[in-house]
Amino acid sequence: MTPLDKIRNFSIIAHIDHGKSTLADRLIQRTGGLSEREMSAQVLDNMEIEKERGITIKAQTVRLEWKGHILNLMDTPGHVDFAYEVSRSLAACEGALLVVDAAQGVEAQTLANVYQSIEHDHEIIPVINKIDLPSAEPEKVKAEIEEIIGLDASNAVLSSAKSGIGIEEILDAIVERIPAPKGDIDAPLKAMLVDSWYDPYLGVVILLRVIDGSIRKGQQVKFMAAGTTHLVDRVGAFRPKLENLPDLGPGEIGFITAQIKEVAQARVGDTLTDAKRPAAEPLEGFKEVQPVVFCGLFPVDAADFEKLRESISKLRLNDASFSFEMETSAALGFGFRCGFLGLLHLEIIQERLMREYDLDLITTAPSVVYQIELTHGGGHIDLHNPADMPEPNKIETISEPWIQAVIYVPDEYLGSILKLCQDRRGIQKNLTYVGGRAQATYELPLNEVVFDFYDRLKSLSKGYASFDYEQIGYREGDLVKMGILVNEEPVDALSMIVHRSTAETRGRGMVERLKELIPRHMFKIPIQAAIGGKVIARETISALRKDVTAKCYGGDATRKRKLLDKQKKGKAKMREYGSVSIPQEAFIAALRMGDDA
Numbered sequence: 007m008t009p010l011d012k013i014r015n016f017s018i019i020a021h022i023d024h025g026k027s028t029l030a031d032r033l034i035q036r037t038g039g040l041s042e043r044e045m046s047a048q049v050l051d052n053m054e055i056e057k058e059r060g061i062t063i064k065a066q067t068v069r070l071e072w073k074g075h076i077l078n079l080m081d082t083p084g085h086v087d088f089a090y091e092v093s094r095s096l097a098a099c100e101g102a103l104l105v106v107d108a109a110q111g112v113e114a115q116t117l118a119n120v121y122q123s124i125e126h127d128h129e130i131i132p133v134i135n136k137i138d139l140p141s142a143e144p145e146k147v148k149a150e151i152e153e154i155i156g157l158d159a160s161n162a163v164l165s166s167a168k169s170g171i172g173i174e175e176i177l178d179a180i181v182e183r184i185p186a187p188k189g190d191i192d193a194p195l196k197a198m199l200v201d202s203w204y205d206p207y208l209g210v211v212i213l214l215r216v217i218d219g220s221i222r223k224g225q226q227v228k229f230m231a232a233g234t235t236h237l238v239d240r241v242g243a244f245r246p247k248l249e250n251l252p253d254l255g256p257g258e259i260g261f262i263t264a265q266i267k268e269v270a271q272a273r274v275g276d277t278l279t280d281a282k283r284p285a286a287e288p289l290e291g292f293k294e295v296q297p298v299v300f301c302g303l304f305p306v307d308a309a310d311f312e313k314l315r316e317s318i319s320k321l322r323l324n325d326a327s328f329s330f331e332m333e334t335s336a337a338l339g340f341g342f343r344c345g346f347l348g349l350l351h352l353e354i355i356q357e358r359l360m361r362e363y364d365l366d367l368i369t370t371a372p373s374v375v376y377q378i379e380l381t382h383g384g385g386h387i388d389l390h391n392p393a394d395m396p397e398p399n400k401i402e403t404i405s406e407p408w409i410q411a412v413i414y415v416p417d418e419y420l421g422s423i424l425k426l427c428q429d430r431r432g433i434q435k436n437l438t439y440v441g442g443r444a445q446a447t448y449e450l451p452l453n454e455v456v457f458d459f460y461d462r463l464k465s466l467s468k469g470y471a472s473f474d475y476e477q478i479g480y481r482e483g484d485l486v487k488m489g490i491l492v493n494e495e496p497v498d499a500l501s502m503i504v505h506r507s508t509a510e511t512r513g514r515g516m517v518e519r520l521k522e523l524i525p526r527h528m529f530k531i532p533i534q535a536a537i538g539g540k541v542i543a544r545e546t547i548s549a550l551r552k553d554v555t556a557k558c559y560g561g562d563a564t565r566k567r568k569l570l571d572k573q574k575k576g577k578a579k580m581r582e583y584g585s586v587s588i589p590q591e592a593f594i595a596a597l598r599m600g601d602d603a
């Protein structure tokens with residue numbers, strides 16, 4: 007057990023590409039966790055997709071040793087879909103490194119994390135990274151940190167994670183400036199569950215931060231929210247390699263295993279206590295995260311259904327925040343209705359299914375959950391799927407979930423952000439200014455936010471705006487089902503529920519994008535958006551009369567074959583609608599609202 011005054015717990019806050027992963031790797035290397043050779047791959051982002059997309063999905067932690075101290079580095083995901091996991095990771099720390107690129111300066115994308123960190127009373131150490139770059143302007147960046155964020159940057163550490171400059175200074179600053187955790191070794195065990203994941207060898211691994219008391223192998227522990235009791239069979243930490251420890255005391259961060267089969271039994275934010283001598287109260291802040299966005303996932307090839315079932319079940323073992331149940335569709339056959347924390351979460355799961363499990367999938371239009379009261383006391387339904395929408399004359403009322411969003415944005419981008427909120431049926435609740443930045447509070451229908459609001463917000467503000475939200479309940483709305491017809495045939499995977507006031511804009515945007523996304527055929531293809539029997543937007547794809555190989559001059563046979571092969575491959579990923587083939591990408595791409603909404 008490590009004495010409290012020898013422990014420091016911290017996270018790293020950084021804008022994308024400012025060097026968080028490189029710096030984390032350097033800290034691990036300098037403190038002896040890994041050899042140069044083992045450093046070749048970035049260690050913290052250990053999932054393939056995380057690496058490719060350059061984002062951190064699952065919180066991870068590494069235990070470092072520096073001058074007689076234990077430093078626990080907590081990695082945090084950087085997307086609003088995973089806001090709850092971030093909040094729990096931050097709650098497990100006493101400080102943070104704020105990494106800012108010396109050439110780019112403060113790009114406020116992670117402002118929300120900085121403010122959360124400040125809210126948790128963290129000691130924040132500014133680190134100005136990439137000072138090796140000729141374009142580095144550390145003094146200017148210091149001034150920006152003070153102006154935009156309001157932090158004292160006079161003692162910021164200058165570093166180059168790439169060339170290994172400033173690494174020791176950072177480690178020293180963590181020991182000197184970040185406060186040691188507090189805790190009572192004699193009190194009953196109280197530990198916060200920070201993260202959990204499934205490991206094929208160990209079963210469910212639980213990452214935790216001990217607040218009071220201690221945890222050791224052989225102890226019976228109780229999960230206070232779940233109400234279950236488990237026998238701890240392993241205690242340890244990651245350095246970053248797994249290392250077993252006899253116990254973990256107050257202030258320490260580490261992992262346990264306890265013969266738990268599914269991550270669903272180990273929810274982030276739950277409190278672990280001793281089963282025989284339980285704590286009186288659980289820790290504050292436990293929240294059951296619920297999926298908010300639903301969509302159907304169908305195999306392109308119907309024969310892949312069983313494979314899809316197996317793959318989804320495997321992914322679910324590792325991710326309790328996503329849900330699935332079987333669904334059948336007239337056009338798409340057998341598939342699953344799945345629930346996600348947001349659109350990025352959806353895309354990650356979809357990509358993992360396609361890449362790790364080699365499945366070709368069709369994703370239907372994402373939807374939130376609507377509440378419908380039926381006429382004549384017909385009861386109540388929670389609508390997860392636009393395809394199940396009852397006939398309009400059977401609906402008494404339909405309600406949709408609303409959120410309250412808080413947006414931080416520099417003044418210069420405020421105008422376009424306010425317009426975006428307005429276009430998405432937002433109701434402004436508050437607008438204040440703090441040091442050149444505006445803080446806008448809006449109530450918005452979740453339906454208008456789940457598709458691409460976050461991406462739009464980022465692009466309109468060049469990445470400066472940050473955004474956080476909470477659900478505030480259901481409100482009645484004038485909502486209708488908009489169907490899409492391709493060559494006169496309804497494509498139920500693209501039907502969606504929209505507000506009547508935005509139906510036309512959304513319908514027009516959708517048919518225009520589909521016109522770009524669906525390849526030309528040998529005949530004319532009308533594309534229509536309709537509400538009930540009424541067409542609200544229409545585009546036509548003109549007929550094609552060209553042989554694709556015609557442009558291969560000179561009869562180069564290999565080139566010709568390649569082109570035909572490519573065409574064949576493309577075909578495999580298309581879905582036939584009547585006589586029209588729709589490429590798989592079109593399904594998701596068509597749902598992005600783009601600039602027109």
Ligand SMILES: Nc1nc2c(ncn2[C@@H]2O[C@H](COP(=O)(O)OP(=O)(O)OP(=O)(O)O)[C@@H](O)[C@H]2O)c(=O)[nH]1
Nearest residue numbers: 020022023024025026027028060135136166167168
């Ligand atoms: N010149 C220079 N380049 C650096 C330095 N630190 C990181 N880089 C480079 O900057 C790029 C981004 O670094 P990462 O460590 O992946 O950045 P990150 O903040 O973890 O990015 P995300 O994982 O996307 O959030 C990489 O190409 C690094 O090699 C530095 O000190 N100097």
